[in-house]
Amino acid sequence: MTTTSLKLNFLPSISSHLSLPSNNTQPPSNLPISTPRKLRAAVIGGGPAGSSAAEALSSVGIETFLFERNVSGSKPCGGAIPLCMLHEFNIPRDLVDREVKRMRIFSPSNLSIDFGKTLLPSEFIAMTRREVLDSFLRDRAQSSGAQLICGLVNKVELPAHVDSGGPYVVHYSLNGSKKLVKVDVVIGADGVHSRVAKSINAGNYQCALAFQERIRLPEEEMEYYKDLAEMYVGDDVSPDFYGWVFPKCDHVAVGTGTVKSKLDIKRFQYGIRARAGPKISGGRVFKVEAHPIPEHPRPVRVRGRVALVGDAAGYVTKCSGEGIYFAAKSGRVCGEAVVAASEGGTKMIKEEDLKREYLKKWDGDYKNMFRFLDLLQNVFYGSNANREALVELCGDEYVQRMTFDSYLYKKLAKGNPWEDTKMVMNTIGSLARCNLVGQRMELLSNV
């Protein structure tokens, strides 16, 4: 079948929803001349990154196609989001299952510290279910004018001459038939296995593997997790990450992750179950899920008029494995970049526009934060002795305030020079002490 006949077959199915220009068999107009129609964009992937990008584009009238292959599914995820995401993305409180005010961290020797002493009454970590959050964000993108296409994108065909404004052709499957749409701009929000990234040769990244069970607990056991989440560190739960118990409406999500030792992931899951022990033993597992988590950004995030956002770009912090906020935020920043560069969708954009308006802004806002969390992971998750030191340090109120402020508001919190110096000294002291104790224990166990 030729491209033209496919396209003609396809047109009626979308023209019933949208008023497409009658000369739609022509490729989009050349740049940078003002277009007689608005810019046309495809956003591939309807997770937090894709929906936020689609909302930003469609709210100024850019013709936006939002592709999602699985609208009724749920992304394997802990669903923890920072407070600032509720405010910035206008997420209603009734979408939040639990408002966590204490994060209990367990060291390898099961010493526990409650994080949260410094929280104000209005502050908490929001626990959501992804099936609920994602469909809310997708619905909102649709209300702004994006057209949701519940199909699988198979391929993005690149224009022969990007600079002359030729179209990108998005090939997808819908209800068993093959279809296509021609667009000016593509945003790849299709997660860790991104086909958009492949189509632009964006290169690869290292991934962690995360595993999670959803466990329904009897009401009396759920009471313990009313406003409390747990984190476990130690070689038994992960050699380079942490295990978690995150509370949801009527169940807990229990999981762990690793980069170094993926084949042992089930052993680590048994480890976290054993540590949580009687607190979850009365529960019934109703869902088991596993998924990769990117470890760092892709070598290429923008090529031509294609940009990657969210997990497709590799925006997950290493120390905490947090990616929902960064996905939604990068989708929005990228969408707004297209809006700004195209002057509200009235002119074609170029690669330089995306680099300037999206990448430069993103890296300016977040690169240092990602680097800092990288460093923390390297220092504190490296050995059981260092993890003991981490938990010891977490008892310090200043450390708690700095950590929570940075997490909840996504800004590296501004410290106090004297307290910062004290914190560095305490860190060195804790690391040295815990390593020394670790060495002595090892010596004793070898006697």
Ligand SMILES: Cc1cc2nc3c(=O)[nH]c(=O)nc-3n(C[C@H](O)[C@H](O)[C@H](O)COP(=O)(O)OP(=O)(O)OC[C@H]3O[C@@H](n4cnc5c(N)ncnc54)[C@H](O)[C@@H]3O)c2cc1C
């Ligand atoms: C087990 C686990 C626990 C986690 N816990 C947390 C947590 O508690 N807090 C946190 O902030 N982060 C957490 N993360 C990370 C977080 O899940 C991701 O960073 C986040 O989902 C990224 O959002 P996204 O929109 O970029 O991609 P995704 O959420 O992966 O969305 C991509 C979407 O694209 C769709 N798609 C993919 N390919 C195609 C295609 N070809 N055609 C059409 N549609 C397509 C998919 O169906 C999917 O809906 C966790 C990750 C894992 C694996």
